Amino acid sequence: MTRASGTGKASGASPSARAETGTTPDLLPSLEQRLLAIPDDKFLEVVRLLERVNDHPDVRQTFDSIRPRLVQMRPGRRPTLKRVLCMPFEDALEGVGGGDVPLSRIERRVIAPLWGIVEERADRHQLDQLDRMVQEVAPGDHNGLLNIGRRLWPLAAQTLRAAMDDDRSRQALWRHLHGDEGLQRQVIDAAAYLDIGLSIEALKSDLSPKPVPELEDRHIAAIEQAAQAVARQSLAGVYPLLLVAAARLATPADLLRVLNDLDLGKARRDQPVLFAQLSGLVVSNLEARSARLDDRASAGERTVVKPADAMATAERLIASVTTTSTVMDALHEPLYRDRLAAVTSAVGAMVAESVLDTAPQGILSAIPAPTPDRAPEVDETAQIAAEDHARALRRCDRLADTLGLRQQVNDTIKRMGQGVEQRAQALLQDYPQRLEDAAATDAAELNLFYSLRLLELLAGSAKADPLRLAILSAIGESPEPE
């Protein structure tokens, strides 16, 4: 891991080497890109070393920039009190990079001032005791963290609330939050999650792993029981609990579908209000997610979205829109109809641009045109991309009516099918000229079969079959007569 450090250049040493030797981390920003590229085991080693100097601003910045890889790899991070504090509202924390927008967003930048308030105002003795305990907990020991949370979360909630209630403290708090009203609201939200920290953690374990693809009976029972328990403690806790439940579902709108049938115990009378709050949030969340599509477009990102990824995003969003619309229609609630239609329309625009408009380049260009003076070449990377694109087009076909793209999708599929057939015919005509050299024959045959596959993906096996027979006849492998 450690490279020889006699080069005279600090940047030549590995990050771990510098962390080990106590070098100041001011060169870390320049290494962030490298941290995203090094092998997994080295990356984990560097993360463990950086965690030891986590309080340095450059190290924090480095963690921010490598967060996508941390999210992807989920290494067992060293537990800290601040990390335990965030557990109850981690599902509401904003996503990383291009991830989906969570429900009820709490921004990551609220964590530092929030922790600052707790550190400054909570009982020092208790905090020190908890800090000693957290240092004893091994990474991955969830029960150990829960034991600390059991004491930390009520303490933190109480501290935050006391700071909000007292005039003088409020001013100090205001300074901590740099006068940002949004942050202030998020601190209040966070306190509500902390109040019911243990119930949230129990529910999270019932709704794991996240995202829960389908809301099953056992999940519904767990949500119901947790809501009843929280309602007995405080009616105000039910809403954040339901938000956590929704945030852990692949389609948060699924919770809306069952919400009115849940027995929320003491919160029963609040059910209509909870439903209205949650549905408003789900619709706003869908709008925020579709706005992100627009943001990507205006930033010029749309051209690099792979058709398969575009379809996955579209399917997720449309599933949520459909569920939400169904629930709203069943309740004769027209309030959100236009807003949901706008979300659908934004998704349609994204699909048209990423999957339909790019189809000629993405699919047809994978089939090489015969070049008489050059031996045929096979580009399997292009073929893989073209097949992915053709499959995305087929997925698009399933959503075409919902997205209002029926005609456009039909036309594109038809045009692509015709284009593939024309190119395949050109390859067939060229094939006899490729028989002198075995490698050229192999390449020509592979190109023919790959064009057949594309036609099959676009038009189906029945329409592709005549091309199959023509290819087999050309290469002398016709099926045996019946």
Add this chain to the structure above:
Amino acid sequence: MLKGAIDYAPSTFEERGAAVAFTTPLLSQTRVRRGERTKLEVLIPALSEGMGTYVVPWKAVPEMVPMTMHDRYLHDLIVKEEACSPQEIRRATLKAARRGLAGPQAAQAARRALEEDEEQSTLTHYLLLLSILKAVGLESPEMLKAGIGTEEGQRLTRQLMARAADSLKLEANLLYARLAEVAAAVAPVGLAQSPKPGRLLRGMQELKGFRDSMTQWANEVPNDAAPVAAFCADVAQHTIGIGDAILADFQRRVDAIGPLMRDWETDFAVIRTHARRMAWLLDGWTHVTGAWEVALAEDRQQQALTINELFRILPLLPKKESRVDMLGAAKRVKSVHRRSVRMLEDWRTGEMDVDAIRRIELVKARTA
């Protein structure tokens, strides 16, 4: 054409048929066998409710089920080559995949598999040759140093093999011919001393991993499919038990290469039977273990669906191979977990599901 569902309880591997790696979801891993009047026929399990299996003449399959282009090609190839042993079916399958009809990744995997077969065959041949020399006390560092690929190495090898033949009281040509026959029979299994395990030994290792993973899933995941997973682990375990016993005897006989060359008629027949039996025993498992490896990277709901899908194609042991009534056990699992074990959608009207086909192709790309 369709004889109607039969209660499918094969006695022998041949009667069970060899699994064909079709990419059409309905036909995936259906089995082909030689039926009455030596005509090929295909066994399509559980088209709808119940455990019945349909016996369909091989040539009639394309008329009954819309097949992918890959499957039509493979179907024709099997007709032309009259293939119905696991080895023959594998050869046809690799040829179809190499054509690119299951996608570029499967084509690349098929090319790699064919190269590996070639390498394994050469390596096994070489290792067996060294074993023969060792058995008659003719180990030669000079030959190893020169390498079998060089002219000098080959000259030394010929000399030593001539002396080995003398020592074994055989004609040199006969010794070479027997060596080639043993190598051909042994290569698919592989030798214990080989630096790289053979294909079937690798298959056994994968099957053990599958058994452990299924057992863990059944114990840890609260899902309707957990008892189905436990059954899959059980079937894997029975297969492993038989496989380990065959391999132990196989290895022992191959290790005793001197006596093998002398008592050729009896010993070699046993080795060849063992190798063929291993191929039959593991037939169909490559897809099962590969599909599970793909599913391991997915969410638990998808894993549960995969387990139910695997249940449908699980290579149950024929009656003569195991005293355990696997079919009876499978029926019990199915009747208790009917809700969990998903039936195939209507195959007569089924449109091609490109996503399901893609999943099968991805497994093929991993397991060629």
